[in-house]
Amino acid sequence: MLRVEVEIFSGRPNPAWIITDESTVRALLSEVADTAEDVVGLPREGFDGLGYREVVVSAVSDDQAWPDSVPREFAIGTTGARNVARSVDLARRVVSDMTRYAEPQLHEHLITPVDEPLRDLVLQELDRFAGAPPPFFRPPRLPAYPSVRTAPEEAGPAASCFVELGNYNPAFWNRPEVQPNNNCYNYAGDRRTDTLAQPGRAHGTDLRSFSCPDVSSAVFVDGLVGSAQCLPDGERPRWFIALVIWPGADFHFYRKHQELFWGHKPGRDTARNYDNSNIRISNPESANRGPYTDFCGYFYLGRSVVIR
Numbered sequence: 538m539l540r541v542e543v544e545i546f547s548g549r550p551n552p553a554w555i556i557t558d559e560s561t562v563r564a565l566l567s568e569v570a571d572t573a574e575d576v577v578g579l580p581r582e583g584f585d586g587l588g589y590r591e592v593v594v595s596a597v598s599d600d601q602a603w604p605d606s607v608p609r610e611f612a613i614g615t616t617g618a619r620n621v622a623r624s625v626d627l628a629r630r631v632v633s634d635m636t637r638y639a640e641p642q643l644h645e646h647l648i649t650p651v652d653e654p655l656r657d658l659v660l661q662e663l664d665r666f667a668g669a670p671p672p673f674f675r676p677p678r679l680p681a682y683p684s685v686r687t688a689p690e691e692a693g694p695a696a697s698c699f700v701e702l703g704n705y706n707p708a709f710w711n712r713p714e715v716q717p718n719n720n721c722y723n724y725a726g727d728r729r730t731d732t733l734a735q736p737g738r739a740h741g742t743d744l745r746s747f748s749c750p751d752v753s754s755a756v757f758v759d760g761l762v763g764s765a766q767c768l769p770d771g772e773r774p775r776w777f778i779a780l781v782i783w784p785g786a787d788f789h790f791y792r793k794h795q796e797l798f799w800g801h802k803p804g805r806d807t808a809r810n811y812d813n814s815n816i817r818i819s820n821p822e823s824a825n826r827g828p829y830t831d832f833c834g835y836f837y838l839g840r841s842v843v844i845r
Contacts, residue, residue, distance in 0.1 A: 538562065538597040541631060541638075543659050544581075544590040544612075547721045547803040547829075548788035549747075550645035550733050552655055554638040555597060563602075565594075565631065569611070570604035576624040578617025580610055584671045586813035587789060587803055588827035589662035591615035592628040614663060616670050625667040632659050648735065648744075658786060662828070671813065698767035700837065701774035703727065705794040707808035717805045724802035725778040725790035726838050732845050733804075736788070739845035744788075749833035752780060752788045760842040764835040772839025779821040782831040789829050791821045799824075 539562050542553040556562055569577060580593045595610040596603060603609060614628025615621070639651045649655065710716060710724055718731040728734070736744060737755030745751045753763075761778075762768060768775045779791045779799070791799040794810070799818040802808040811817055812824035822832050 538601065539565065540595050540597050541635070542593045542595075543632065544593060544804065544806065545588065545659060545662060546649070546783075546787045547587060547801075548790070549735070550649045551804060552635065552649055552651060552659060553643055553645045554635055554651050555641055555643070556634075556638055557641070558637075561634075566602075566604055566607065568627070569594075569613070570606050572623065572627070573604075573606050573611075575620035576613055576618050576627050577607065578612040578615040578624065579608065580612045581806060583612065583615035583617030585803070585806055585809070586671060586825075586827055587829055588783075588813070589614075589659070589666050590803075590806065591617070592631060594631070614666070616672075621670045622667060625663060625670075629660060629663050629667075632656065632663065635659075672815070698764075698837065699770075699775070700768075700777045700793075702777070702793055702795040702797075703774065705796050705798070705800055705810060707800065707810075710802055710808035716807060719802070720804050721788075721790040721802050722844060724800065724808055725776065725792045726842060726844055727774070727776060727792070728842075728844055730845055734844040736844075739843045747782055747785055747787055749780070749782055749831055752782060753833055753836075756780070756836060759844050761836045761838050764837065766837070768837050768839045772837075772841060774840060776838045778836050778838055780833040780836060781821065781826055781829040782833055783828045784831055786828070789826070791818065 539556040541556060542551050544551055584590050591612040592614045593612050614625045618624035635651050635656050636653055715729060719729055720733045722734040723730055736752055737758045740758045742755055742758045744755055777793045781789050791801045793799050798810045799821050800808060800810045813827045814825040818824045
């Protein structure tokens with residue numbers, strides 16, 4: 538059996554399923570082995586911005602017959618492959634079959650069901666990716682800046698509020714035992730839960746839709762406040778975060794740092810401080826956010842907030 542995961546979302550779990558049909562597994566691995574030099578990339582070595590990134594295929598068990606020329610975890614549909622077009626074509630065929638494998642149910646399916654609308658969304662994004670493969674970059678080494686409090690233009694109509702702007706420390710989030718299990722909400726709240734935290738879940742609230750009003754309502758349930766309401770000193774550390782939405786598909790958060798740029802962590806991928814254009818994020822409103830087109834606003838997250 539093979540596990541397939543589409544690296545595409547940031548807040549909600551990525552689409553994932555298990556290919557249980559052994560004849561399909563053998564045929565896929567055989568094709569990958571024959572074309573590996575052109576179509577296979579290493580996971581998380583290609584484009585790493587917001588939106589569709591790649592399809593990751595891995596073995597489910599250690600006794601799975603495996604071609605010697607193929608890593609036991611590999612990426613297709615990735616800019617990390619030598620021939621991106623062929624790699625995307627193979628990924629498209631794999632994704633087209635996703636609804637056949639709604640069973641066995643994975644924990645990801647509670648929030649990201651493997652259904653036809655999701656398949657169609659992924660195929661649409663794959664086609665967009667194939668039509669204009671994005672460039673990919675690695676984080677630059679950047680200078681430090683003095684800390685400040687939130688600016689009125691960022692905080693909205695209220696006066697500026699005192700917050701704690703923590704140091705930028707992506708190494709904490711990019712460790713192998715942390716990175717795959719924590720997402721943008723974990724990063725924004727500086728809370729490692731190893732649950733791919735979802736707004737409202739810690740307090741029994743499920744997201745009704747991926748829209749600014751519904752996700753904002755869910756974070757209020759978790760204890761965040763809007764930018765018009767300052768938090769008292771007893772809530773230190775008080776983080777300053779921003780919420781954006783991929784309409785109907787996903788959410789994403791950013792957190793401001795002492796260096797005066799914004800950091801974020803797209804889903805299971807690495808934490809970073811640059812946008813889809815490899816530009817350091819000085820303002821999440823004007824950053825290249827890929828499909829996350831709706832800017833919902835700024836929030837404060839204090840020490841009493843609980844997320845899961």
